[in-house]
Amino acid sequence: MTEQEFDYLRAYLKQRSGLALTPEKRYLVESRLNPVCRRFGLATLHDLVGTLKLARDPAIERAVVEAMTTNETFFFRDRTPFDLFRDVLLPQALVRRASQRRLRIWCAASSTGQEPYSLAILLQEAAARLAGWQVEIVATDLSTEVIEKAKLGLYSHFEVQRGLPVQWLLKYFSQVGEQWQIAASLRAMVDYRPINLLSGFESLGCFDVIYCRNVLIYFDAPTKADILGRLAERLAPDGAILLGAAETVIGLTDRLCPHPQHRGLYGHALAAGRSPAPVSAPVAAPPPLPRLGAAR
Structure with missing residues (x-):
């Protein structure tokens, strides 16, 4: 070459x-x-x-x-973004969306599906509190190949060992030969669509929570700024965006700003120089996510 x-x-x-x-x-x-x-x-x-x-x-x-697309991902990757969803964002939504009883989540650059399925598991664990709610998880990726794999929800033993608590593996997966397939009920919770983040995504509508993690690091600054600005347009006024640990909005857009208490969590900038309103914590702290068993 x-x-x-x-x-x-x-x-x-x-x-x-x-x-x-x-x-x-x-x-x-x-x-x-x-x-x-x-x-x-x-x-x-x-x-x-x-x-x-x-x-x-x-x-x-x-x-x-x-x-050339990097599809590195695993269940409950980096743990903190999922703790934030379960312990902060979901309790907040139960209060703020109580009248509409609707919650919309977007996983941008969702790769082979571990991120949206991790959220689906957390939502299933909270099913009693979400009775009567309409909950949507939209998962998008540039690659049609990984979308097809994600739709199947079929993972190798190595893939389910990476971050997935053994309790939930046994509860939500069935063994198919040498692989593990996530339950059909959880697969049905996720709507997969091919979307290029460089293109328009207005057709997706607005979301209460957007996960756009570990993809902006591959773009140059002008492209990051453009994508972040258009993500802000898809975010509800009191919604939240979660980025990867190595990603930030600082120096790229003034439409979003960091949450003062939670790293990696961003919301709409209410006015120049002001931070988003603090997110209320749940009344009682729930137990930590299940740990991996010793045999794992």
Whole structure:
């Protein structure tokens, strides 16, 4: 692959997915796109670039973008965002949405489904308090391949060992051969849709809670600012956005600001220089999430 071809692929991926590749990532491009060449019967990356320039094969174009997408995820990843949902955001919603009895959650860049299914488990655990409520989890990703895997809810033994408490594995999953499948009732709670964060997502409507974690780190500052601004438009006035531990809105947008007490939690900026109203904690602190068993 020549420097010109690498530069073309960098620009192509930036335009199609927002991925900002630095020059030292050339090895990554080669390692991920060579299998795409073999899959479509192309001899070299030179041939792949030539095919992309012709813009005649949407399947190849989609495969190139999806091959470069990072799909690292696991159940209850980083734990704190899920503690916040169960201990703070859900009790808050039960009060603030009591008249509408409706709760909408969006998992952007949901990958193979572990994040939305983690939330579905927490909601199922709180089913008694949500009786009569309409609860929606919308999960989106750029990759149609990972969306199809997420819809199946079928995971390897390694995948269910990563972050999933053994009590919930036994309660909500069934073994299918050497894999584990999450219960159909939980799969039905999640509406998966292919969405590119670079494109418009107005059709999704507004949400009370948005999870957009560990995806902004792959974009440059202008792209981050654009996405954050459009996420703010999809957020209810008193809603909450949760970002990854290495992500922030500071220096990128003035439409959102950090919560004063909870790291990684953001809400609408009410006015210049003011923080969002503090979120009320539940009256009684619930027990911690189940721990992994010793055998895990």
